[in-house]
Amino acid sequence: MRVLVVKFPGTNCDYDVIEALRKVPATYPELMWYKDAEPRGYDLVVLPGGFSYADRLRAGAIAAKSPLVERLQDYVEDGGLVLGICNGFQILVEAGLLSGSFLVNDSLRFICKWVNLRVENASTPFTCLFSEGQVIKMPIAHKEGRFYAGELSTDLVRSKRAVLRYSTRNGSTTNEANPNGSDHSIAALIDTTGRILGIMPHPERAVDPILSPDGSVDGLLLFLSIKAWLGGQA
Amino acid sequence: MGPQNINDEWLVDAVIEPKPGLRDPEGETVLKALVHREGWGEVLEIRSAKLLRFKVRATSLEEAERLVKKVCDDLRLYNPVSSMLKVRAYEGSRG
Numbered sequence: 001m002r003v004l005v006v007k008f009p010g011t012n013c014d015y016d017v018i019e020a021l022r023k024v025p026a027t028y029p030e031l032m033w034y035k036d037a038e039p040r041g042y043d044l045v046v047l048p049g050g051f052s053y054a055d056r057l058r059a060g061a062i063a064a065k066s067p068l069v070e071r072l073q074d075y076v077e078d079g080g081l082v083l084g085i086c087n088g089f090q091i092l093v094e095a096g097l098l099s100g101s102f103l104v105n106d107s108l109r110f111i112c113k114w115v116n117l118r119v120e121n122a123s124t125p126f127t128c129l130f131s132e133g134q135v136i137k138m139p140i141a142h143k144e145g146r147f148y149a150g151e152l153s154t155d156l157v158r159s160k161r162a163v164l165r166y167s168t169r170n171g172s173t174t175n176e177a178n179p180n181g182s183d184h185s186i187a188a189l190i191d192t193t194g195r196i197l198g199i200m201p202h203p204e205r206a207v208d209p210i211l212s213p214d215g216s217v218d219g220l221l222l223f224l225s226i227k228a229w230l231g232g233q234a
Numbered sequence: 235m236g237p238q239n240i241n242d243e244w245l246v247d248a249v250i251e252p253k254p255g256l257r258d259p260e261g262e263t264v265l266k267a268l269v270h271r272e273g274w275g276e277v278l279e280i281r282s283a284k285l286l287r288f289k290v291r292a293t294s295l296e297e298a299e300r301l302v303k304k305v306c307d308d309l310r311l312y313n314p315v316s317s318m319l320k321v322r323a324y325e326g327s328r329g
Contacts, residue, residue: 101317103316108263
């Protein structure tokens with residue numbers, strides 16, 4: 001699997017993504033500066049987390065206007081996959097490649113902690129090794145993470161485009177388990193083509209049992225899913 | 235208003251605020267934890283917003299506002315899913 005990991009000014013999770021991808025067999029991640037990055041020829045493009053352009057104007061709003069991001073639509077139509085993590089998710093939303101918008105967390109604070117997530121859809125390239133209803137663990141680290149899509153949100157849940165939702169350990173999507181006030185506890189969203197995933201939690205920080213609660217590696221399973229899905233396609 | 239020319243400069247405020255009905259925790263906190271707590275009960279609501287102040291060249295106040303509105307719309311300086319835009323030019327700032 002050939003993976004392009006894109007760095008914008010202010011991206012800071014790029015090396016964690018590279019490290020996570022190195023745990024996936026026969027996977028070759030390459031880190032590129034956004035001005036030099038050309039998605040053609042890669043199986044997957046990752047927009048990692050961080051603070052692109054220091055979150056000026058709005059998280060992701062300025063990177064969303066870069067020529068690279070504007071080329072992603074064509075790249076996906078040609079069969080590519082795109083994964084936006086945290087700030088990468090915000091960039092994809094601001095670019096209009098995913099629906100909705102992000103607001104400041106309802107606590108108004110930066111939140112950094114492990115959360116439980118319920119898998120709503122295990123038929124995507126990014127979640128095919130999970131099972132529906134499974135509760136997984138990944139950390140979040142964001143201030144503008146309150147996903148808002150207005151009336152569309154109900155539809156996103158019903159159609160299972162809301163791939164992951166914040167939940168309790170038992171899989172209940174209660175208000176208490178919703179860390180930032182997101183509509184319907186939406187934590188990850190896939191586009192209508194099923195090829196662009198935005199995820200607010202950090203899978204790349206959930207790949208090592210020593211660093212995860214209960215020795216889980218749910219983030220690694222997400223990257224392994226992509227590899228497995230691409231393998232099944234070949 | 236006096237004669238105008240192509241080089242007139244205008245200050246234009248673009249105010250980006252959350253849509254009505256959308257919870258605004260910052261405005262709510264200022265209202266409840268500060269303004270109401272200090273006894274200003276006649277204040278009914280506070281909404282927080284972002285303000286971008288433009289200086290533009292335009293032949294009229296209306297054209298200055300139109301220009302800023304177009305820049306905000308075309309470059310998506312606000313996210314129309316959650317925010318709305320109000321544009322206000324200052325007549326007195328004509329250069």
